[in-house]
Each structure stands twice: as structure tokens, then as C-alpha cells.
Amino acid sequence: MSAQLHLIQASYLAAAALFIMSLRWLSGPKTARRGVAAGAAGMALAIFGTLVDPNIQGYTWIAIAFVVGTAIGVPLSKVPLTAVPQRTALSHAFGGLAAGLVGTAKYFLWLDEGTLTGFRMGAIIVEVILGYLTLTGSLMAAGKLQEIIPTRPITYQGQNVVNLGLLAIAIASGIYLVIDPTIWQLFPVIILLSLIFGVLLIVPIGGADMPTVISLLNSYAGLAAVAMGFVLENKVLIVAGALDGASGLILSIIMCRAMNRSFTNVLFGAFGQVQAAAAGGEARTAKSGTARDASDLLGNAGTVVIVPGYGMAVAQAQHRVREIYDQLTKRGVDVKFAIHPVAGRMPGHMNVLLAEAEVPYDALIEMDDINRDLPQTDVVLVVGANDVVNPAARTDPKSPIYGMPIIDADKAKYVIANKRSMNPGFAGIDNDLYYADNTLMVFGDAKAVLGDIVKALSGESGH
Amino acid sequence: MSALDLWSMAFVFLLAAFVGFQVIQNVSRLLHTPLMSLTNAISAIAVVGSILLAGEQHSTFSTVLGTIAVAASVTNIVSGFLITDRMLKMFRERSPRA
Numbered sequence: 001m002s003a004q005l006h007l008i009q010a011s012y013l014a015a016a017a018l019f020i021m022s023l024r025w026l027s028g029p030k031t032a033r034r035g036v037a038a039g040a041a042g043m044a045l046a047i048f049g050t051l052v053d054p055n056i057q058g059y060t061w062i063a064i065a066f067v068v069g070t071a072i073g074v075p076l077s078k079v080p081l082t083a084v085p086q087r088t089a090l091s092h093a094f095g096g097l098a099a100g101l102v103g104t105a106k107y108f109l110w111l112d113e114g115t116l117t118g119f120r121m122g123a124i125i126v127e128v129i130l131g132y133l134t135l136t137g138s139l140m141a142a143g144k145l146q147e148i149i150p151t152r153p154i155t156y157q158g159q160n161v162v163n164l165g166l167l168a169i170a171i172a173s174g175i176y177l178v179i180d181p182t183i184w185q186l187f188p189v190i191i192l193l194s195l196i197f198g199v200l201l202i203v204p205i206g207g208a209d210m211p212t213v214i215s216l217l218n219s220y221a222g223l224a225a226v227a228m229g230f231v232l233e234n235k236v237l238i239v240a241g242a243l244d245g246a247s248g249l250i251l252s253i254i255m256c257r258a259m260n261r262s263f264t265n266v267l268f269g270a271f272g273q274v275q276a277a278a279a280g281g282e283a284r285t286a287k288s289g290t291a292r293d294a295s296d297l298l299g300n301a302g303t304v305v306i307v308p309g310y311g312m313a314v315a316q317a318q319h320r321v322r323e324i325y326d327q328l329t330k331r332g333v334d335v336k337f338a339i340h341p342v343a344g345r346m347p348g349h350m351n352v353l354l355a356e357a358e359v360p361y362d363a364l365i366e367m368d369d370i371n372r373d374l375p376q377t378d379v380v381l382v383v384g385a386n387d388v389v390n391p392a393a394r395t396d397p398k399s400p401i402y403g404m405p406i407i408d409a410d411k412a413k414y415v416i417a418n419k420r421s422m423n424p425g426f427a428g429i430d431n432d433l434y435y436a437d438n439t440l441m442v443f444g445d446a447k448a449v450l451g452d453i454v455k456a457l458s459g460e461s462g463h
Numbered sequence: 464m465s466a467l468d469l470w471s472m473a474f475v476f477l478l479a480a481f482v483g484f485q486v487i488q489n490v491s492r493l494l495h496t497p498l499m500s501l502t503n504a505i506s507a508i509a510v511v512g513s514i515l516l517a518g519e520q521h522s523t524f525s526t527v528l529g530t531i532a533v534a535a536s537v538t539n540i541v542s543g544f545l546i547t548d549r550m551l552k553m554f555r556e557r558s559p560r561a
Contacts, residue, residue, distance in 0.1 A: 012511075015508070016479075019505050019508075020482055020486060022501065022505065023483075023486045023487060023490065023498075023501070023502070023505075024486050024489070026490050026491075026494055026497065026498055026501060027486075027489045027490055027491060028491050028494075029491065029493060029494065029551070029554040029556075032494055032497065032551045032554070033548060033551045033552070035501065036501060036544055036547050036548045036551060039501060039504060039505050039544060040504075040544045042505075043504070043505070043507075043508065043510075043540055043544070046508055046510075046511055047510060047511065047514070049511075050510075050511040050514050050515065051514065053514075053515060053518070055515065055518070055519050056514070056515065056518030056519065057518060057519060057520045058518065058520055059518065061517045061518070061520075061526055061529070061530040061533075062514055062517050062518055062530070062533060064530065065513075065517060065530045065531070065533035065534040065537060066533065066534075066537050068534040068537075068538075069533065069534040069535070069536065069537025069538040069540070069541060070537060070538075070541050072534070072538045072542075073537060073538040073539070073540070073541025073542035073543075073545070074541060074542070074545065076538065076541075076542035076546070077541065077542040077543075077545035077546040077549065078545075078546075078549075079546075081550070084496060084500075084546070084550075087500075087542070087546065088496075088499055088500060088503065091500070091503045091538075091539045091542065091543060092503065094507075094535040094536070094538050094539050095503065095506055095507060095509065095535070095536075095539055097531070097532070097535045098507070098509045098510075098513055098532040098533075098535040098536045098539075099509060101513075101528040101529070101531055101532040101535075102509070102512050102513055102516055102528070102529070102532050104528060105516055105524065105525040105528040105529060105532075106516070106525075108522075108524060108525070109521050109522065109525050112522075119469055214499070215499075218499055218502070218503065221503070221506060222502070222506050225506045225508070225509050226476060228509055228512055229472070229476075229512075230472055230476075231512075232512045232515075233468060233472065234511065234512060235472065235475045236508055236511070237508055237509060237511065237512060238472060238475050238476050238479060239475060239479040240505050240506050240508040241506055241508075241509075242476055242479035242480045242482075242483050243479060243482070243483040243486075243487075243502060243505060243506070244483075244502040244503065244505060244506035245480070245483070246480055246483030246484050246487055247483065247487045247498060247499070247502040248499075248502070250484065250487050250488060251495060251498075251499065254492075254495075339492075341492070346495075346496060346499065347492075347495035347496060347498075347499065348492065348493065348494060348495030348496035348497070348498070348499075349496055351492075351493045351494070351495070351496065351554075352496045352497070352550050352553070355550070355553040355554045355555070356550075356553050358553070358555065360555055360556055360557035361493055361554045361555065361556065362556055362557050363557065364493060366492055
């Protein structure tokens, strides 16, 4: 082994250590930025180590690709934080694309050389199937999040049979190739089937399930990188891919638990199908009030808990929410935020939006912790959240969301809920919270309504 | 490649997966969005395989695919690390006066 090869392997080993430290430092907000620095340093080391590889014949194409990647990457890092779920989905697509392309190129190279062992072939098949299905699946998810593609779940009879059938054909073709790698005609078939499967996998999935789906795609992208590591016999790729895959899997499990659903239920049982069960029932009236009524309630409270949801992101109302937090805190009111794990469109979405609005992170409380405080809370303010505060999840076994852990907003003394209108939320499920005696509905656009509440609160701050 | 290489890769995968589960379970729920963008940037280490493919120039086909793969990976590296840092900068503790 030449000195150069030792240098390359040493740079990979150091990169792997830095990647692990990077995620370790992400355990809390105080050390998290150090984690980013460690990750970037590891990446730079591994890239420099690779660039000195004696097998590289020319640098022109590599340089062009770096320029193009940077030109796309920099603007993608500056998107508004409400668009972070789409950006994340896009980056999973890029990861899947890279894995798919490398696998494809390696197959044909080794086919020419006659060096396709059974092991290499198997690893390439796994890499290619995962890579290409992550590519199209993530593009579909990004399209739905950006609302270029209809966000409603699209379902039809026999959907699951069709999807699994396609995947089964792809895997069977793959096994055939492992046995005889020279039937190259099967390879494009596998690529095509994987691409189609990725699309069909996301078609029946609705907006509320996006946090789980993004996490799953995250996991697939990581596993595709692991498979690529096996193909290229590159251990740093295996380590980084395993970290990514583990992260995606853990997030998916957390998201599924937070909705009381299983993986198979999210992937194969579209939310749209259960709507019919929830409809019906007699017309009820909710108590509605003005922003002034709401500010009176809030201003006289001792403790306030704000429950944000995806509606806050849509209305870009996080800065108004922060102003309410400021006004109330100034008056000595204790204000906290209740964060449901699946609020928003990706894991941790609400935390990032509120941090952007400069809400201190120690005011952001997880569901289980805040639920202990809610029976002693004076006022809960619900902004753009719906299913995550629906008491039917606790009380009504017939409800499609029955069993899902929720934020117990109904246990507070008073509830103020802002909504555009009385139309039911995403899942089409009626919410008893809005009809409760202690609930005051304030209708209108979240940004406008919260702005009026802020005005009313600051006008009164004289006394 | 010998059979031992295969097994040593399997060991690396096993250990890395366990380390990953341990480390990531300790990540604060506050930071799950940055976690996803950071792990995404890290798994763009796929760039090393893509660089070799684009640089070894075995065939036009493999060079073109390698170049596209490098561009896709660099996109994830650049945007992933930058946006993670941008998000993390925003997380602030309650100021002492409050």
C-alpha cells in the first residue's frame, strides 16, 4: 500500500470520527453549531483525501460539477424557513439520484470488465432500487409540499397490489441479475420500475402524513448511501449512510408514535379513506368573539400556553405569535409553547419557525411535559393547529384519530382558537374543542387576527 | 475482493448503525429539523464515490453519470451545512432580563 493510499484511508477514518462527533454535539442547542463545523470539516477532509487519489485522470468535470453544485446549493440554503420541508425533500432526491447514477455507471463498467461478482451485483441492485425510488418519491413529496402537485391523497382500488407488485417485479429482476449479471436488458427495467414505484408510493399520501414520509425517505436515502459504500468498498460511506439511515428511522418511529399509527398504515392506508366515518352529526354552534375579547382573556391570565400548528406556517404568523409572547411576558404572564411532534410538515418544523421569530427555545415545551401543566393553565391559544388538539382522540373510539396522543388543550380553563372558518381541518374530522363552553373562536386570517390581538394588548398596557 | 472484506464492511455497518441509534436518540427534539438537514449533508459523502467515477474517466457514459452525481452531492453538502447552521443560529435562550 502506497503512502498516498494510507493518506486517503486516514482522511476517511478522521471524517467518520468527525461525523459521529457532529451528531453527538447536536444533542443540545448550546453545542449544536460546533456539530455543523465538525461535519463540514469531516466532509472537507474526505474530499481532499479523494482528490489526491492517483486513479483520477482529469479534474475538469469534477471542477464543473463542484461549480454547478455550489450554484444550486447556495440559493437552496437561503429558502424561507416555511419552505424547509420542501428543501429537505429535494435534498433527499439529490441523494437518491447520486446513489442511483453511481450504481448504474458501476454496473455497466464492471459488466464490460467482466468483474461483476454476485456480491457486487447484489449491492448494486439494492443501491439502484433505493436510490431511484428515493429520487422520484422525494420529488413527489417536494411537489406536494410546494403544492405544485395536489396535496390530497389520491387513492384507487387495488393501489397497494399494484405498488407492491411493481416492487416485487423489480426485486425479482434483481435476483435474476445476481444469478446472471450479463442479461443487461433487465437493468433498465429495474431502474424504470423503481422510478415508477417512488411516484406511486407518495401519490396516496396526504399533507398530515408528510412528517413521517419525509423521515422515511431520509432513511431510504441513507440506506442507499450504505449500499453505495458496499458497492465501492468505501467504509466512510457505510458509516455516514448508516448514521443517516438510523436518523431517518428514529424520526419515522417518533412521528408514527405521535400519530398512533404504524408504518404500514401510513404507507398503505391513506388518511383520505377514513373521512366518511367522521362526517354527519347535528349542527352545533361555536361561540365566536373578537380579537379584543381574546386580548382581554389573555391579558388577565396568569399562565398562557400557545399551541402552534401548520396553519401558523401557512399564514406566516410566527412573528405575530412572538409579539403576543412579548406583550404577555412584559405583563408578567407566564407564556409557554406546546409543541406536538407532528405539528407542521416535518419533524421539528414548529421549533425552527418559532426560533426564527426569536422565541427563546426554553419556552418551547414538548407535548408530554406541557400536558402535565395544562389543567392548571388559564388560557390556551390555538394557532393553526387542529387535529393535535382534538379531544376526540381521547374520547371517541369511532374517530379516525382515536388513540393519537394530543395536547390536552381542552383541560385548560379557557381556550382561544383561531381558524379561517368553521370548515374541518385536513383530515376532515370535526373538532369538539371548538364547541366547548369554555372555548372562544376568533375567525379570520391568523396573521391579521393575531396582529389585532397584539394591538389590543399593547393599547392596554398603560394600566 | 475477498470474503473477509465483505465481512469487515458488514461489521462497520453494524457498529455504525448502533452508534447512530445511540447518538441520535440523544438529539433534542427541538433540533429535529436541523438534524435532518445535517445528516443529509453528511450522507452526501457519496461525493467521494462520485468524484472517483467522474475522475477515472473509464467511459463517456460513466464520466457523465459521475459528473451529475458529484453535482447532486455537492448541492446537498453546500445547502445542507449552510441551512443547518442558519437554523441553529436562531435558537436562543431566554434573555436574562426576562
